[in-house]
Each structure stands twice: as structure tokens, then as C-alpha cells.
């Protein structure tokens with residue numbers, strides 16, 4: 001198989017969000033905060049919460065079903081499933097296997113990747129790379145899904161205002177027409193900064209005990225100020241690097257879809273790329289930070305809002321725990 005003759009294109013995109021909204025005003029009843037603080041410091045107005053009755057694999061499967069419908073494909077046409085998540089339904093088995101069953105896929109490879117907020121873009125590159133070398137993988141479903149509300153400390157005002165639940169998905173297909181779809185991905189990680197965002201307990205280092213529960217160590221903790229600084233730098237470097245590798249400049253981009261973590265991070269990125277904010281797609285006000293679901297959810301809304309046309313150049317760029325970052329350039333098919 002000569003990979004230069006092919007493109008890996010997004011044949012269908014879909015997303016799903018739980019119905020229940022949690023507004024800033026409602027949060028003020030839980031912690032000492034205000035709508036004004038949350039809006040000005042983050043851009044978030046409300047987020048979606050799955051609640052006890054809705055499982056992660058349900059939201060993920062719904063996004064997958066919508067991506068399949070948009071692609072005009074049946075579940076049995078999918079050759080592999082990747083689910084990016086940091087909030088798996090269970091530690092074992094993987095959420096991907098649960099989603100595979102819900103969607104009624106064939107007995108194709110299904111696996112999770114945990115790269116936090118950069119996860120869906122890592123999944124995109126893993127899928128693309130495998131599809132370009134192995135003819136078996138013609139159509140791959142890549143889902144980003146999170147139920148972060150289960151790992152949110154609702155007593156910590158520094159983090160509980162940020163996160164929400166959602167899923168987004170794309171069906172990638174190999175087509176015999178070069179120069180379209182995922183043109184390339186730039187991935188990176190810095191494990192030396194692992195402590196900046198973490199869930200301290202519940203893994204093999206610190207299994208659950210009465211003490212870990214009492215110390216609230218099963219919830220996500222973050223050094224927001226430090227993460228903010230690294231996020232701006234890493235995202236702008238990854239964006240510039242992938243554009244350069246593809247002989248493009250920021251000005252060639254029809255739309256930039258950044259990870260929705262904080263409106264001020266997106267504004268700082270715009271300033272570094274010397275682009276106005278109207279080139280950036282923003283939906284953080286409706287969903288908050290949905291980690292691995294953030295980019296595919298925004299992509300699904302952006303493609304509808306902007307009515308992307310064949311040939312449009314789009315940049316996806318993310319940053320998250322690990323620390324990790326990722327950027328990808330897409331030529332819409």
C-alpha cells in the first residue's frame with residue numbers, strides 16, 4: 001500500500017451532551033464563587049452533567065451513532081474503535097469495549113487511550129497512522145468522551161467551575177485521493193510536569209482506602225496558574241509546527257478549533273498566532289472544559305455553523321494533563 005496515494009478523511013462527525021445543565025448561578029449555591037468571576041476568568045456560563053443514571057459509554061455511543069449517521073454508514077462497516085477518555089466507565093474493561101457492544105460493531109479492535117484533553121487528537125493520529133499502513137483499517141471510529149463530573153470535587157471552587165460531560169466522534173475513512181482530510185498531526189508530552197494536573201488516588205500507586213476518600217484524593221486536582229502558562233506556549237508551538245510542516249501559515253486557516261479550557265487561553269493563542277478571535281471556534285460558554293470530548297464536540301458544532309467546504313483548511317489544537325499537547329491540520333473533504 002503506497003500511503004501517498006491516499007487521504008484519511010472525516011466522513012462523518014457527531015456529538016452528544018447530557019440534557020442536564022448546571023449554570024454558574026447554581027454553582028454559587030455549592031461554593032463561594034460568582035457568575036461574574038467564572039465568566040470573566042474562564043468564559044464558561046454553564047456545563048452539562050450526566051448524573052448517576054447516564055453512563056459514559058451511553059454518551060460516547062450516542063456521539064458515535066451520530067457520526068455514523070452523518071457518514072451514511074452502518075456499524076458493521078467500522079474496522080476499529082478508539083475511545084479517548086480520562087474518566088473511563090471502569091478501570092477494566094476499557095470504555096471502548098462497552099461502546100463497541102452498545103453500537104453493535106463487529107469484533108474489531110477496540111481500545112481506550114488516556115491522554116487527557118489531548119486524547120482525541122492523539123487518537124486521530126493513531127488511527128490515521130494505522131490506516132495508512134494496514135489495508136484492513138478502512139473506516140475507523142474515534143470517539144472522545146468524558147464524564148468528568150464523577151471526578152470533580154464539588155467542594156473545590158478552583159476546579160468545580162471548569163468541567164462538564166460530553167462526547168464527540170468522527171468516522172475516518174481512507175479514500176484514494178491524496179491531499180485531503182488529516183494532513184498531519186504534531187504530538188508532544190512532558191511527564192516532568194505530571195503533578196500539575198492529577199487524580200492522586202485510585203490507581204495502583206494509591207488504591208482506594210478510607211483515608212484516600214476522606215482526603216478527597218479521587219478527584220481531579222490542578223495547579224491552574226501554572227497549567228495556564230504552559231498551555232498557551234505549548235499550543236502555539238504545536239500549532240505553528242504543524243502548519244510549517246504542511247507549508248501553511250495561520251492566515252490560510254478558515255477555522256481554528258482549540259481545546260475549550262479557558263477563553264483567556266484561546267485569546268492568548270489568537271494573539272500569538274496573530275489572528276483575530278473570529279477565526280476561532282468557541283463553545284466553552286455552553287459546555288465548559290470537556291477534556292477529550294472538547295475538540296470533536298466543537299468540530300461538530302463548527303462544521304454546522306461554518307458550513308465547511310471542500311478544501312477548507314482547519315486547525316485543531318489541544319493541551320492537557322500529562323502534560324500533553326497535540327495539533328492537527330485538516331483539509332475538509
Ligand code: UT7
Pocket residue numbers: 032033034037038041042117157158161223224225226227228231261262265289291319320321
Ligand atoms: O484542560 C486541561 C488544561 N487546563 C487548563 O488549561 C486550565 C488552565 N488554568 C485556568 O484556566 C485558570 O488558571 C483558572 C480558571 C483555573 C483559574 O484562573 P486564574 O486567573 O489563574 O485564577 P487564580 O487561580 O490565580 O485565582 C485568582 C483568585 C484567587 O484569590 P486571591 O488569592 O487572589 O485572593 C483565588 O482564590 O481567584 C480566587 N478564585 C476564585 N474566586 C471566585 C479561584 N477560584 C475561584 C472561583 N470563584 N471559582
